[in-house]
Amino acid sequence: MKDNINLNNAKIEISATNKKQYPKSLPLGEIVLVGKSNIGKSSFINSMLNRKKLARTSSEPGKTRQINFYNIDDMFYFVDLPGYGYSKMSKKDQLESGKYIEEYLEESKDISLIILLIDIRHNPTNDDIHMYNYILSKNIPFIILCNKADKIAKTKVEAKKDEIKKILGISYSTIYEYSSIKKEYVEPTWKNIFNIIKDVEK
Ligand code: GTP
Ligand code: MG
Numbered sequence: 763m764k765d766n767i768n769l770n771n772a773k774i775e776i777s778a779t780n781k782k783q784y785p786k787s788l789p790l791g792e793i794v795l796v797g798k799s800n801i802g803k804s805s806f807i808n809s810m811l812n813r814k815k816l817a818r819t820s821s822e823p824g825k826t827r828q829i830n831f832y833n834i835d836d837m838f839y840f841v842d843l844p845g846y847g848y849s850k851m852s853k854k855d856q857l858e859s860g861k862y863i864e865e866y867l868e869e870s871k872d873i874s875l876i877i878l879l880i881d882i883r884h885n886p887t888n889d890d891i892h893m894y895n896y897i898l899s900k901n902i903p904f905i906i907l908c909n910k911a912d913k914i915a916k917t918k919v920e921a922k923k924d925e926i927k928k929i930l931g932i933s934y935s936t937i938y939e940y941s942s943i944k945k946e947y948v949e950p951t952w953k954n955i956f957n958i959i960k961d962v963e964k
Contacts, residue, residue, distance in 0.1 A: 769835065774832055775831040778830075790874055795843060796843055806909065824844075824848050826843065826845065828844070829843060846863065867896070875955060882909060906932075908923055
């Protein structure tokens with residue numbers, strides 16, 4: 763299916779701050795990136811599309827403040843959400859980011875897949891666990907990607923994933939490693955994504 767979609771045809775559709783601005787529906791819906799601030803949501807989008815600067819990234823947490831819809835060949839959107847759990851952000855900004863995330867997840871009728879990014883090096887945070895349980899409660903297809911896999915030895919990847927699975931209480935396998943830097947994870951991740959969204963006709 764992916765071969766029929768031109769992944770090079772990607773552009774920002776809108777940076778939304780409220781639900782009235784959410785764009786028109788596309789056939790394969792919306793693939794949403796969620797995860798703590800600085801985990802690499804925006805970098806994920808760039809790496810999957812082989813673009814350097816489509817989504818804005820930063821080594822400073824809190825870069826993405828709005829809900830950015832990236833239109834991929836008029837077939838689906840990547841939706842880049844603000845991150846959660848950035849304690850250095852002012853209370854007001856944290857509340858505002860939280861409000862955007864919550865409103866989007868509650869209001870969008872077009873989510874076809876949620877991608878939850880977790881740091882492969884660390885145990886999931888309380889916010890990660892909270893988000894995971896929320897996703898489960900929504901009954902929306904999801905995958906978990908353990909990002910920054912380039913930061914640990916290859917031999918440690920399976921054990922780290924197992925630890926994360928245990929903490930989240932996952933027994934089946936919807937959890938994979940990823941790295942925005944290493945291209946080797948891009949193709950298998952597309953395969954996983956399309957396996958899930960191919961059945962969704964919005
Ligand atoms: P917010 O917009 O603040 O929520 O952050 P984000 O989740 O969009 O993170 P972003 O993509 O801006 O990346 C944050 C930092 O992590 C940047 O310095 C990236 O280069 C780095 N980064 C992202 N993914 C990876 C990865 O897989 N490996 C490594 N080593 N660094 C990564
Ligand atoms: Mg971002």
